[in-house]
Amino acid sequence: MTIQKPTTLAQKPMIGLMSGTSLDGIDAVLCAPDQPGMPLLASAHLEIPSRLRQELLALNQAGPDELRRSALASQQLARCYAEVVRTLLEAGGLAAADVAAIGCHGQTVRHQPADGYTLQLVDAALLTELTGITTVTNFRSRDVAAGGQGAPLVPAFHAAAFQHAALGRAVVNIGGFANITLLRAGQPTRGHDCGPGNALMDGWILQQLRERFDRDGLWARSGTVLPALLEQLLAHPFFMRRPPRSTGREDFNLAWLTSHATVAQARPEDVQRTLLELTACAIALDVHTARPRVDEIYLCGGGAANRLLVERLRELLSPLPVLGTSTLGMDEQWVEAIAFAWLAAQCLQGLPGNLPEVTGARGPRVLGAIYPA
Ligand SMILES: Nc1ncnc2c1ncn2[C@@H]1O[C@H](COP(=O)(O)OP(=O)(O)O)[C@@H](O)[C@H]1O
Ligand SMILES: [Mg+2]
Numbered sequence: 001m002t003i004q005k006p007t008t009l010a011q012k013p014m015i016g017l018m019s020g021t022s023l024d025g026i027d028a029v030l031c032a033p034d035q036p037g038m039p040l041l042a043s044a045h046l047e048i049p050s051r052l053r054q055e056l057l058a059l060n061q062a063g064p065d066e067l068r069r070s071a072l073a074s075q076q077l078a079r080c081y082a083e084v085v086r087t088l089l090e091a092g093g094l095a096a097a098d099v100a101a102i103g104c105h106g107q108t109v110r111h112q113p114a115d116g117y118t119l120q121l122v123d124a125a126l127l128t129e130l131t132g133i134t135t136v137t138n139f140r141s142r143d144v145a146a147g148g149q150g151a152p153l154v155p156a157f158h159a160a161a162f163q164h165a166a167l168g169r170a171v172v173n174i175g176g177f178a179n180i181t182l183l184r185a186g187q188p189t190r191g192h193d194c195g196p197g198n199a200l201m202d203g204w205i206l207q208q209l210r211e212r213f214d215r216d217g218l219w220a221r222s223g224t225v226l227p228a229l230l231e232q233l234l235a236h237p238f239f240m241r242r243p244p245r246s247t248g249r250e251d252f253n254l255a256w257l258t259s260h261a262t263v264a265q266a267r268p269e270d271v272q273r274t275l276l277e278l279t280a281c282a283i284a285l286d287v288h289t290a291r292p293r294v295d296e297i298y299l300c301g302g303g304a305a306n307r308l309l310v311e312r313l314r315e316l317l318s319p320l321p322v323l324g325t326s327t328l329g330m331d332e333q334w335v336e337a338i339a340f341a342w343l344a345a346q347c348l349q350g351l352p353g354n355l356p357e358v359t360g361a362r363g364p365r366v367l368g369a370i371y372p373a
Pocket of ligand 2 (some may be wrong): 019024025302
C-alpha cells in the first residue's frame, strides 16, 4: 500500500505504538489524524523477543539491580518500537519526514496510582533518535499527578470514534486487563477498569501447558466452571471498589490465584474455565450496573478473538447485542494503538487527553512528554 504524500503538517499521518500488559507484542498503526476516527493507513505487529518479554515480566516485581535492568530493557524496547516503525513506513511508502509524530504508550511495569506513580518503560529519546520522528510518550503520569488513576485513557478516543447519536454504547477493551467506556450522547463519557482480561488466563496456561495463550478458549472449553473458586475470585476487593478505578498485575496475578487452596486440587482446565468466567462476569456486571444505560456492546483488544469468552459475554448480556468494533469500521486489534496516536495528536495540539470523570483527576490535562525530532 502506498499512501499519497501529505502536503501540510495537519494532514501528516500519526503513528501509534501500543504494547499492553499481555506482553504479546507491539501493535503499530499509521493513521490519518485529520478525519474523525483516525482511519487506518497501515498496521503491523511485532512480537517482543522472548528474553525481553521475560525480563519485562520480571520487572513487574521487586528484584535486584532494577534501575540498571529497567534502563537496559527500555533501550531494547525502543529498538523494537523503531523496528516496527520502519516496517510501517515501508508498508506506507513513507519517509520519517512524512509522519507528524509517534504516540508510544511504553511498557507498563508498575501501576500504583494510590502511591502517586505509574511506570511505562521506553527510552523515548532513543526511539526519537532511531526514527527521526517526534515521539510523545509517558501519557499516564500527568493524570496521576493531578490525582487521577492515569487509566483508562482510551475513553476519550472511544467517545470521538464510536459515540452514537441516540444509542447507549459500551466499548469493552479486553487486553491483559479489561476496561469499559460508556457512551451516550448528551451525557458525560464514563469508563473504568473492569478487572482481569486475558492476563490470568495467559499466565495459567503458560504455567500449566507452556502455551502463550488459550487460542479461541479451546482449553477452557474442555473444563467446567468451579463455582466455589469463582465466588472466591469475585470476592477480590477490587470488585467492591467504585469507579474511578484501575487495576493491573499488582492486584491480579498467579500468586494471588494460587493462594486459593481450591486451585491446587482442581483440574487445571477447570481453573482455566473459571478464569475465563471471571473475566466474563466482571465485564457483564459492569455492563449491567452501567449508568448511562447500555443498548449495545462493542468489544476490542485480543480478548475479542477468544470465541468462548465472546460466547459467554453474549449469554450473560443477552438480549443486548455484543459485537466487535470492526462492525463500526475499526479492527478490534488496532483500536488501542490508534487511541495512542490520537492521544499524541491531542498532546501536540495542546488539547487534553484524559476525562476527569473517568480517571478521577482534578481536571482535564494535556497528557504526554514530547521528544522533538
Ligand atoms: N484467538 C485468540 N483466542 C484467545 N485469546 C486471544 C486470541 N487472540 C488474542 N488473544 C488474547 O489477547 C491477548 C493480547 O491482547 P491485547 O489486546 O494485545 O492485550 P494488551 O493490550 O494487554 O497487549 C493475548 O495475550 C491473548 O490472551
Ligand atoms: Mg498486546
